[in-house]
Amino acid sequence: xxxxxxxxxxxxxxGHDEPGTLAPPGGPPVIxxxxxxxxxxxxxxxxxxxxxxxxxxxxxxxxxxxxGKSTFIKILLGLLAPSSGTAAVLGADCTASGEAIRTLTxxxxxHDCLPPDVTATEFVTHMARMSGLPVTxxxxxxxxxxxxxxxxxxxxxxxxxxxxxxxxxxxxxxxxVGDPRLLLLDEPTNGLDPAGRTAxxxxxxxxxxDFGISILVASHLLGEIEQICDQLVAIEGGRLLRxxxxxxxxxxxxxxxxxxxxxxxxxxxxxxxxxxxxVPYQRTLLLRLTGDDTYDAxxxxxxxxxxxxxxxxxxxxRLEELFRDDPADAPEPxxxxxxx
Amino acid sequence: MPADMTxxxxxxxxxxxxxxxxxxxxxxxxxxxxxxxxxxxxLCWHSLRSAFGLGRGFKAKVVxxxxxxxxxxxxxxxxxxxxxxxxxxxxxxxxxxxxxLRILVLxxxxxxxxxxxxxxxxRSHTLPLYFARPIRRADxxxxxxxxxxxxxxxLVDGPLxxxxxxxxxxxxxxxxxxxxxxxxxxGLAIGAAWAVLLAALGLVLAxxxxxxxxxxxxxxxxxxxxxxxxxxxAQIGEQTPAGxxxxxxxxxxxxxxxxxxxxxxxFTDLEGLRLWLGGTTSGAVPVNPGGYGPLYLLxxxxxxGAAVGGLIAxxxxxxxx
Numbered sequence: 295x296x297x298x299x300x301x302x303x304x305x306x307x308x309g310h311d312e313p314g315t316l317a318p319p320g321g322p323p324v325i326x327x328x329x330x331x332x333x334x335x336x337x338x339x340x341x342x343x344x345x346x347x348x349x350x351x352x353x354x355x356x357x358x359x360x361x362g363k364s365t366f367i368k369i370l371l372g373l374l375a376p377s378s379g380t381a382a383v384l385g386a387d388c389t390a391s392g393e394a395i396r397t398l399t400x401x402x403x404x405h406d407c408l409p410p411d412v413t414a415t416e417f418v419t420h421m422a423r424m425s426g427l428p429v430t431x432x433x434x435x436x437x438x439x440x441x442x443x444x445x446x447x448x449x450x451x452x453x454x455x456x457x458x459x460x461x462x463x464x465x466x467x468x469x470x471v472g473d474p475r476l477l478l479l480d481e482p483t484n485g486l487d488p489a490g491r492t493a494x495x496x497x498x499x500x501x502x503x504d505f506g507i508s509i510l511v512a513s514h515l516l517g518e519i520e521q522i523c524d525q526l527v528a529i530e531g532g533r534l535l536r537x538x539x540x541x542x543x544x545x546x547x548x549x550x551x552x553x554x555x556x557x558x559x560x561x562x563x564x565x566x567x568x569x570x571x572x573v574p575y576q577r578t579l580l581l582r583l584t585g586d587d588t589y590d591a592x593x594x595x596x597x598x599x600x601x602x603x604x605x606x607x608x609x610x611x612r613l614e615e616l617f618r619d620d621p622a623d624a625p626e627p628x629x630x631x632x633x634x
Numbered sequence: 635m636p637a638d639m640t641x642x643x644x645x646x647x648x649x650x651x652x653x654x655x656x657x658x659x660x661x662x663x664x665x666x667x668x669x670x671x672x673x674x675x676x677l678c679w680h681s682l683r684s685a686f687g688l689g690r691g692f693k694a695k696v697v698x699x700x701x702x703x704x705x706x707x708x709x710x711x712x713x714x715x716x717x718x719x720x721x722x723x724x725x726x727x728x729x730x731x732x733x734x735l736r737i738l739v740l741x742x743x744x745x746x747x748x749x750x751x752x753x754x755x756x757r758s759h760t761l762p763l764y765f766a767r768p769i770r771r772a773d774x775x776x777x778x779x780x781x782x783x784x785x786x787x788x789l790v791d792g793p794l795x796x797x798x799x800x801x802x803x804x805x806x807x808x809x810x811x812x813x814x815x816x817x818x819x820x821g822l823a824i825g826a827a828w829a830v831l832l833a834a835l836g837l838v839l840a841x842x843x844x845x846x847x848x849x850x851x852x853x854x855x856x857x858x859x860x861x862x863x864x865x866x867x868a869q870i871g872e873q874t875p876a877g878x879x880x881x882x883x884x885x886x887x888x889x890x891x892x893x894x895x896x897x898x899x900x901f902t903d904l905e906g907l908r909l910w911l912g913g914t915t916s917g918a919v920p921v922n923p924g925g926y927g928p929l930y931l932l933x934x935x936x937x938x939g940a941a942v943g944g945l946i947a948x949x950x951x952x953x954x955x
Contacts, residue, residue: 371766393768397667401766409758416689423676424767426667435663442660468763473663505660 321350322385324476324508325370329379332365332532340365342532343379348510352502354523355512362532363512364404367478370510371396384475397426400469404480404512407465410454414440414464417453418471425472432471439467442505443497459490466497470507477501479511483518495522517608552592553578553605564595583608670768674777677769681781685747686788697746702789705739708732709793713800720804724814728794728821729908730916736790737901737919740832741857743789748836749849751778756844761952775837775945782837786829794821824908831900831934832857834941841948860899867895868902868920893924897933906930 325348332341340362357363368374370383372392381388383395409417415436422432422439440449443463448456453464462482469477482498483491499522502509513519520526528535552572554561562579565572568591572579581588589606596603686702687694712725726732755761764774798818805811839856840849871891896902902921909915910927923930 373765393670393770396766397768399766401763403759403762403766405759407759407763409754409760411690411754420680421763421767423680424673424764424769426669426673426768427663428666428668431663431665438661472667472767 323347323349325353325381325383325510327379327381330366330369330376330381331378332362332369332374333377340532341369341376341529344529344532344534345379346527346534346537348527348537349525350508351524352499352509352511352522354516354519354526355510355529356514356516356519356526357512357529357535358514361514361529363514363529364480365532366529367401367480367510367512370478371399371401397472398475400472400474400477402465402469402477402479402482404484406461408453408461411452413450413452414445414456414467415449418464418468421468422471427472435471435473436467439471440464442470442501443467444493458485459487459493462486462490462494463497466494466501470501474507477507477509477511479509481513482511483513483515491518498522549608550581550583550588550592551575551578551605551607552581552596552603554596555602555604557599557601560599561595561601564599565591568595578605670770670773673767673769674773674780677774677777678781678784681751681778682784684750685782685785687750694750697742698785701739701743702792705735705789706793706796708735709797709800712797713803716800716804724797724801726797727914727916728797728817729824729913730905730918731790731794731797731821731825733905733916733919736828737861739789740786740828741854744786744832744836745850745854745857747785748782748833748840748853749843749846751782752837752841753844753846753849756841756952757846761949771950772946775841775949779834779837779942779945783830783833786833787826790825790829791822794818794825824904824913827907827934828904831904831938831941834938834945835900838941838944838948841945857900861901864895864897864899864902867898868892868922871895888922888924892922893926894929896921896923897926897929900937903930903933903937907934 325346327347328345330341330344331339333339342362344362344366355363355366365374369376369381370388372388372395375389384398386394388395412420418436418439419432422436423429427435437446437449440446440463443466445460445463445467448460453461456464462484466479466482469479479498483494486494495518498509498511501507502522502524511519511523516526516528525537525539527537552561558574558577558579562572562574565579565581570581570588570591572581574580581592592606683689686698687696708726708731715725716722730736755764761774765771795818798814801814802811805814835856836853839852842852843849868891871889871893896906902919905919905921906923906927907930909921910923910930915921
């Protein structure tokens, strides 16, 4: 068993046998694991010696599909017994106290899990009862939860008539209804369009910050999850890649991509003269994004030069790039306050 | 409305209108959290309601209401006839009731409603939401079984109570009432055996499939096929070598094939069990346990054990999340 408490310094990639500690000041860890290993017969190793500590706040659990995120969540809920190692949620051991943990934890699964032929109110009320709430409290909290996720007007409609975005909200509401201390959200933006994703992420962010509920949100889309998390845990192949606060994760990865139909070199020169450091990448320019001034500078430069702007977007980095210590083929703008 | 609306929660800037958190503070819940026993009770109650389509749309109520009405008809007719003609003897017995009707109604009810309780949750993958709550693995099937058995009990024993009310209002001597009550209580017990066994068999078969049609088919085919097989075997056994028929109707010693054939189907097993325990035959569903009575009890236990065990095993294996 690894000694807990060792701190992973900002930006350092942790090996799977090194513990990652995320506990920020201000609260005991919400999730603690030590040498957590899960092997399915097969043999498939879903988790491999995962040791980490997650503090209160919103934590992103990021990893590609099959990295072990869902297995991790099931172990935390006490639904799966790990092959070896230990896990604790809110100070209670997951194997021994699964029932106590599940009383204070809300879970939103990745997949579809709603019956189509009942109303959202009935369903969430029933789920509140299943969380151990008395009848009256279940009804009140179901109404509250549905209001919190923005479904108050539509709550008497059958779930089958809902859009994907509304169904995701019902899933979130049923997780929230038992007033959990911890929410485990598995890919909450699954199947949503860009607007729906933004809305769902804002919702998760609000629940975490305004309601004071700790959240572990699993996603394979780092670009998404980084917008709302205080801290990030990255796993790959069941191993801990990195555990850190969000700022150290994203410092090196805020990149703006600008594409003009013509006049790329001129734009690059203009941007350089404005104090930015554009890096040509294929037919585009990459810029370190430092804030709104970067957008303004690009806008002004393009306007001054009268160039046809084709595309300007924040580059959505792929996971692998982020975890590579030396992002060789992930073009990073050089000389712009390099984080590494 | 919450008392603490003083701290408005405003959605983050830039949130789309759909993403607005409404302007209401989050209320933490500090009331009681009931233990898993209460949760099982709640799920049991919920299952009982679903079995009768309560809390669902109009369509969900058609089969349960219709079966309940049809099942009660003989008791209502009996009450009417006895009220009109006070010399009329009881038309319908407490023990057997109207066996053909009971078999048909239970067949329809169990095949239609058992999937309502278990297949829906399988189909819509709701089970992970249950198991992510303070529920133990066996709680779910136990609560579903209790709820459905209770529903079947209402269907079977409810009409017996109607029958009883119809009778006792016309009886004038205390001893007659007492005799009638005793018969009624025995009938209720027999009805309970029917309800529990058929509920368990129906649920375990329905839980094999999330597709409602398949689940209904599985229940109906098992109950119908086993019943038909039992009847065919009994009829073969009743034929004498000379080509005649032995009609024993519960008395005397039947040929082994006749005595054993009733074990195959839950319906004939229940009827045979009743006859072995001293019930009088109605003749409508001729079952003749003869000397094999204990086997009928054994078979009842085997049916029930297999169904309950199968149900628990089914939910031990079902995907958690």
